[in-house]
Amino acid sequence: MTDQSDKKIAIETIDLLKRFDNEIVINKLNLRIPFGTSMGIMGPSGTGKSVLLKCILGLTEYEGDIFYEGTLLEKKNRGIFYKNFGMLFQGSALFDSLTVWQNIAFKLINSAKKISNSEAKEIAIHLLRDVGLDENVCKLMPSELSGGMQKRVALARALADKPSLLFFDEPTTGLDPLTSSSINELISTIVKRDNITSLIISHDPSSIIAICDEVIFIEDGKIGWRGKASKMKFSNHQLLKKYLGSLQV
Amino acid sequence: MNWNKKKNLTLILLNTLGNNIINLTSLMGSLVIFVSHALTRSVMPPFFIKEYGKQIVVIGWASLPVVGLTAFFTGGALALQIYSGGSRLNAESAVPSIVAIGFLRELGPVLCGLMVAGRVSSAIAAELATMRVTEQIDALVTLATDPIKYLVAPRIIITTLFLPILTGVGNIIGIYGGYLVSTEKLGFNPSMYIESTFKYIEMGDITSSLIKATIFGLLISTMGCFFGFRASKGALGVGRATTNAVVSASILILASNYLLTELMFKS
Numbered sequence A: 001m002t003d004q005s006d007k008k009i010a011i012e013t014i015d016l017l018k019r020f021d022n023e024i025v026i027n028k029l030n031l032r033i034p035f036g037t038s039m040g041i042m043g044p045s046g047t048g049k050s051v052l053l054k055c056i057l058g059l060t061e062y063e064g065d066i067f068y069e070g071t072l073l074e075k076k077n078r079g080i081f082y083k084n085f086g087m088l089f090q091g092s093a094l095f096d097s098l099t100v101w102q103n104i105a106f107k108l109i110n111s112a113k114k115i116s117n118s119e120a121k122e123i124a125i126h127l128l129r130d131v132g133l134d135e136n137v138c139k140l141m142p143s144e145l146s147g148g149m150q151k152r153v154a155l156a157r158a159l160a161d162k163p164s165l166l167f168f169d170e171p172t173t174g175l176d177p178l179t180s181s182s183i184n185e186l187i188s189t190i191v192k193r194d195n196i197t198s199l200i201i202s203h204d205p206s207s208i209i210a211i212c213d214e215v216i217f218i219e220d221g222k223i224g225w226r227g228k229a230s231k232m233k234f235s236n237h238q239l240l241k242k243y244l245g246s247l248q249v
Numbered sequence B: 001m002n003w004n005k006k007k008n009l010t011l012i013l014l015n016t017l018g019n020n021i022i023n024l025t026s027l028m029g030s031l032v033i034f035v036s037h038a039l040t041r042s043v044m045p046p047f048f049i050k051e052y053g054k055q056i057v058v059i060g061w062a063s064l065p066v067v068g069l070t071a072f073f074t075g076g077a078l079a080l081q082i083y084s085g086g087s088r089l090n091a092e093s094a095v096p097s098i099v100a101i102g103f104l105r106e107l108g109p110v111l112c113g114l115m116v117a118g119r120v121s122s123a124i125a126a127e128l129a130t131m132r133v134t135e136q137i138d139a140l141v142t143l144a145t146d147p148i149k150y151l152v153a154p155r156i157i158i159t160t161l162f163l164p165i166l167t168g169v170g171n172i173i174g175i176y177g178g179y180l181v182s183t184e185k186l187g188f189n190p191s192m193y194i195e196s197t198f199k200y201i202e203m204g205d206i207t208s209s210l211i212k213a214t215i216f217g218l219l220i221s222t223m224g225c226f227f228g229f230r231a232s233k234g235a236l237g238v239g240r241a242t243t244n245a246v247v248s249a250s251i252l253i254l255a256s257n258y259l260l261t262e263l264m265f266k267s
């Protein structure tokens, strides 16, 4: 804990609270993600992990404060946050109407930066190789790809504008175990190589262990346990033990 | 006891009515914010010209066959009806001008509006709802792109600009349908038919046709975008968004058509 407070903080939430009608989903959550850390958020389905992400992204209303590099995030200044940010969605969320390379280069083409189509395509092809895909894939439509390939393309899209901050929502859900572990490995490699601060949400401990330095286990919208990913299996926390135990094959 | 029950029922009814009014008002409020957001942002860069081009093809060009066929058959049927109706009062000679005026003032914009509502409103709603459900709209936000500006503005602007054009084409084809039936089947003299078609058309008939079409275009695209954009999760959400868009667009077209007709008749 003490060495954490020395590091600069990328994202901090203070008393974050989210309710739907009268049901409280996130209950006064205090979270700090230091620069360069891969933070994992784990917990059973329906505990509010995705909702937490939506709050930080400003895609939903919430109570409490969220800071990005010490700046309070409000409706008006989210732009500074999205500039250095990338996100890998649970279902990849690739744009159906655009080709693979147009998807990857979307932020480059549509941002204020002037970049030619051929330059953008070149960068996209470079990123495709980076995530382990052949450059021939660039002309295909997202619907022509397998689930694992879509995840890789979505990761390339998130990386296109060289973000310093990356969010992952269930990066391996819906993939077979082999594809899952190769995606985990890819994420872990890229995040460490480019020193990207990341937040990984998953109900799958193997993803968390493969990618994350630190873990937070969410229970009833609150932090149930926190610690190093490697220490997770030695925890005495009741629900976490049960959770990990139930997954052992 | 009985009196109490009655009082309760009244309260419940009032409550329901009040809630509905509140819901409706807030819905109207969000609608107005939604449209004005789309229109005001569309004039600021970046302009997403490609998106506008795509919508011209998808909305404008691809609607032509539907609009043309509908107008053609309706024009033909209208000529037959007016002929048989008119023959009861010895007014068969009114066929050309009634077909033309009826099409311009009423049938052209309303039919075009309803056909395009069925085609475009549903397609927009389904597309945007699918994008909402599969988190593509959230993805746009995280890619630092305003989804209302990128997705909604082109669809609303192109539909609003192109419905008058489509209606203009529909009017011409509809009137031609009437001409064809009248000359081929009812024995009208072609050159006399054309002459009496144009004799009674006023500029006001044409402008009212185009004004109506512009407003219908705005309604059609707004309903499609609004319900698609707000779709709830799941496959049910997409179906519901599509139905809501088409039904509300169609009702709004017919209701506003009456209001517009009354307004334009007065002046």
Ligand SMILES: Nc1ncnc2c1ncn2[C@@H]1O[C@H](COP(=O)(O)OP(=O)(O)O)[C@@H](O)[C@H]1O
Binding pocket: A020, A025, A043, A044, A045, A046, A047, A048, A049, A050, A051, A052
């Ligand atoms: N838009 C919404 N409206 C109402 N309830 C919601 C909404 N989104 C999520 N919830 C509720 O919030 C809780 C947490 O959901 P979520 O964050 O998606 O869970 P997970 O941890 O599996 O990602 C669930 O109980 C869900 O029912």
Ligand SMILES: [Mg+2]
Binding pocket: A049, A050, A170
């Ligand atoms: Mg989730």
